[in-house]
Amino acid sequence: MNILVTNDDGVYAPGLAALAAQMRHLGDVFIAAPTTEQSGVGHSITYLTPLVSREILRDDRHWAWAVDGSPADCVKLAISQLCPVRPDLVVSGINNGLNAGINVLYSGTVAAAIEGAFFGVRSIAVSLEYDPHADFDAAAVVARNVIGGILRNDKHQGSLFNINIPTVATAEPAAVKVVPMGLEQYGSTYEKRQDPGGRDYYWATWTPPNDLRPDGTDVTELRAGHITVTPLHFDLSRRDLLKQMPKWELKA
Template identity: 35%
Template sequence: MKQKQKPRILVCNDDGIDGEGLHVLAASMKKIGNVTVVAPSEPRSGMGHAMTLGIPLRVKRYTRNSRFFGYTVSGTPVDCIKVALNHILSEKPDIIVSGINYGSNTATNTLYSGTVGAALEGVIQRIPSIAFSLTTYENADFTYAGKFARKLVRKVLRQGLPADTVLSVNIPNIPEQEIQGVKVTAQGKSRWAENTIERDDMYGNPYYWLSGKLQLLDDDLSYDEYAVRENYIAVTPISIDMTNHDALQDIRCWKLNK
C-alpha cells in the first residue's frame, strides 16, 4: 500500500521571521505536514495587500539555534507568498497558513492586515489559505491558538474552502477552558477612532505617528470583534471579490451613459 503523503504547508506572517506566533504556528503545523516557512525579514504589520514594485527582493535562508528554520524575503507578506510559490517551493502547497498574528484582525483591521493579505494572495493563487490572529498586544500566549490552528487546518485539508475565500481566524488571548466556543462571523463594523499624534523633532519640525483605538460598533455575536470580546473564537470568511453586488443594480439606474 502506498503511504499517504503528508500535506505540504506554507507558513507566513506579517510580524516577521522572529515573530513568536510564527514559530508556534510552524511547530503546530509540523505535527501534521511538511512545512516551509517564508516570512518577511522585518516586521511588516499594517501592510495590507501591498506588494513591492520598483525595488528588487532578496531571499535568505534563516537559521535559529543553529538549525534551518525557513526563508526570509525583504518585502511584504504578499511578496513572501509570490516569491515562495515562484522560487522557493518546488511543488504547490496544499494549504497556506498566515500568522499567528500579534493583535486582532477583526472588523476594518481586515483591510490593513498583512496577515490577511498573505492569505488573500494564497487564494488569488488558488491555494486554500487561513489567517490566524491572537487578539492581544500584551502577555500573548499562543499555545491554544496553535492547537486550534491545527484542528482547523486538518478540517480545511479534508473539505476545502468556499471559492475565492480566506478564513480569517481571531482567537482570544485567554486560557483554553475560558474560550466560550467558535462563532462563524461577518467582518464587523468596528473601526479605529483616529488619533494621529503630532510631535516636534529637534529642529522644531513636526512629524506624525498614526495612532488610534478600535471602537466597538458591533452589537452581536454574528460580528468578529464582538465575538472575540465575548471570549469566542471568530472565524470569518473573507472574499477576494470586493464587489458590493447588492449595489450594482442601484448604480445601473444612475444612467451614467446620459
C-alpha cells in the same frame, strides 16, 4: 499536504515558530516570511526594487526563507519560486494582535492569506489578542484544531478564512463562533505632538470602537471571549449595482 506558513511580524517572530510547529501535525511545512516586521502594510507588493531572499538555518538545516519584502511578496515568491512543490494550504500568523473588524483591510497577515487565495490555494490567517506575555504555543494548538476542522469541511481550493483568538482562549476552552467582520471604525483620531525641534507630528491612537452594534461580529464575539472564524473573499465588486447600472446609460 504541503503547507506554506508566513506572517507579517517577521521570520524570527515567536508566533511564526509556534504555528509552523503545529502545522507539521497536518502536513509538510515550508516557511517564507519577511525579514523584518511588516505590520500594517496591507497588500503592498514590491515592484520597484529587487526582491531578495535568503535561507535561514536551524541546527545546520534549512528552516525558512527570509524575504526582504511584504507578506504578500513572501507568498507570491514562495508559490512561484521557492517552494519545491505547490502548497495545498497557506497559513499566515500567528499575528501578535487581533486582526478583526476593518483591521482586515490594513493587515499584512490577512493580505498574505489573500495572496494565497489569489493563487487558488486555500488560505487562512491567524491572529492572537495582544499580550506582552502572549502564549503563542497554546494559541498555535487552538489554531491547529480550528484549521483542522476547516479542512475537514471545506473542499474549495482558493477559499479564504480569518481566525482570531482572544487571550482567554489560550488559558481555558472557548467557543468558536463563525461571524462576519465588524465594520466599526478604529483609530479615527491622532495625537498631536512636537519633536525637540518644535515641529508638529501626529501619532495614530488606533483605539477600538466603544459603541459597537449589537449584532454578532468578530469584534463583539472576541470581547465576549470567543474564538472567531470569518470566511472572506477578495472580490470588491458591487454586484447589486452591476445589475442596475446598465439602465443608467452612462455616456462619455
